[in-house]
Amino acid sequence: MKTEPLLSVRNLTTTFPGRRRAAPIRAVDGVGFDIAAGETLGLVGESGCGKSTTGRTIVRLLEPSAGSVVYDGRDIAHLSQRELKPLRKDLQMVFQDPHSSLNPRQTVARIISDPLLVHGSSASEARARAAELMDLVGLIPEHLDRYPHEFSGGQAQRIGIARALATGPRLVVADEPVSALDVSVQAQIVNLMERLQRELGLAYLFIAHDLSVVKRVCDRVAVMYLGRIVEIGDRTSVYEAPAHPYTQALLSAVPLPDPAAERTRERITLHGDPPSPASPPPGCPFHPRCPKAQSICHTDPPPLRTTTPDTPHQAACHFPETP
Template sequence: MTAPATRPQTVAEPREPSSGPLLSVRDLTMTFPGKRTLTGRRSAPVRAVDGVSFDLEAGQTLGLVGESGCGKSTTGRMLVRLLEPTSGSVVFDGRDISRLSQSALRPLRRNIQMVFQDPHSSLNPRQTVSRIISDPLLVQGWSAADARRRAAELMELTGLIPEHIDRYPHEFSGGQAQRIGIARSLATSPRLVIADEPVSALDVSVQAQIVNLMERLRAELGLAYVFIAHDLSVVKRVSDRVAVMYLGRIVEIGDKRSLYENPQHPYTRALLSAVPLPDPAAERRRERIVLLGDPPSPAAPPPGCSFHPRCPKAQEVCRTERPALRPAASREVACHFPGD
């Protein structure tokens, strides 16, 4: 057996923060071609992501929130090149990875990994836990023995019993299966992890355990996260900054505390009003903002501001002119009339 191409790294390896953003995304778009109908015609193309831009510093967490179908998961998959962007750029650690060939991208994949939403469907049912976790290492040139030892270390780090290393995914609960997925994402000692709704398929009690685990791993390993979710209470727990998406665009992005305490975009205010409060008296007193209608189709977005058909503050300019992200109250907001 040949020696590994690189020396096996220790499990906990803190990193110094870089001088610039670890991840810089600019004008990222994804347009899916329309499907063919029974008559042979193609339906309208779907613009799933429409000009998303943000920065992420090393060691920080950016929460990406919004309704189902707003483009959160598509954005996450483009960041790791599981989907090829239609346009825009993804710059990781100073290097544009959005147009690299697969051979040029392979050495960089060790630094960017992903945790998927459904823990069981993301694991190969025919492979043991040892093979699932060690596969990324084997691709990177590690020997089988070193990869197996690393897999056992990662199982212990993520709260699993190393003696279960030869079991199959169906022998684990949902929370345990997600820990396997997290261990797999850490195998190559990445700097950035894209977490695509990692707790939405789990029970509430298990959600807290996984969130606490990811927070501990971030502190110990110096990880940065893009944490994709629709549960704003979970995002508030884990994030440093929050970006709110609607119909493929970021409508508000900023520091977590200021965004939660003083939301500027009407859509953000509506989302936060739907988060349950632990105090029943406060829950009864507060105003619940109910949005009328359904989100427009990304295949036929409305002109102007995409939120104006559901916005209680919409005026004529909102129907004709699409707002750009502009500074407002210590963050950026895409709204003609931000604030109260």
């Protein structure tokens, strides 16, 4: 029997008003996907495609303009802040820049304890829990009374993860959690997140632009372009048999460890810049840059559909590459 997903997003849209009577900006345009309990879904794409806005909208740091966000069977997209408060402990976020996301005027103990205090824990209980979390993420509990500037970038990100775990969440939105860190530190944080997922049963929405990291940590991958998901499927099928031309171009830019293979492989170069979300092109949003575009692509938006029968791999393309 198929179980219901922990998170189900349908037709999610987030629009920002334009400046000086300009057209509104549709940063997220009809996005939909599911995340099962204990699963990691990677959300990838170029800068400005709407990845971070999607993550922030799901946890209601931004307000959705339309669509539904069903968490554990309940639509939370349009709940009031009062109705949403009890659910916030289940939905947490890890931010891209650890130092800018930590209050420089608060000690680590206060940073980690605040979510617990908001949800009714006593000061002594919150501090004891903060010490446990410091140990859980590989830091010394004795450093609870230090301030964020006294830690390196990797240590600060561990503190951000500890804060996110304080309330015992079931779903964590990780917004570029390793992009601001050195490569060696990235590996440490990735290993930490994988260990915590195994131990705590967490589900992740892992937002990133580094496709090598996404391939390492994610069970499924969704590719975004201009606010829309253009391809989604399990990790193996997306990486080994990408169906959408945009996904193919992204993967062709990932360096290969074998120098000989790197020199001989075909590199797909996309010309031009992504269109503005304030004035998206008609038809397929990718057609101005697509090497396979034909007349139908200029007029008819392609739906997200399976590339081959009986597979969960989907692509929004009139002429997808099939295995």
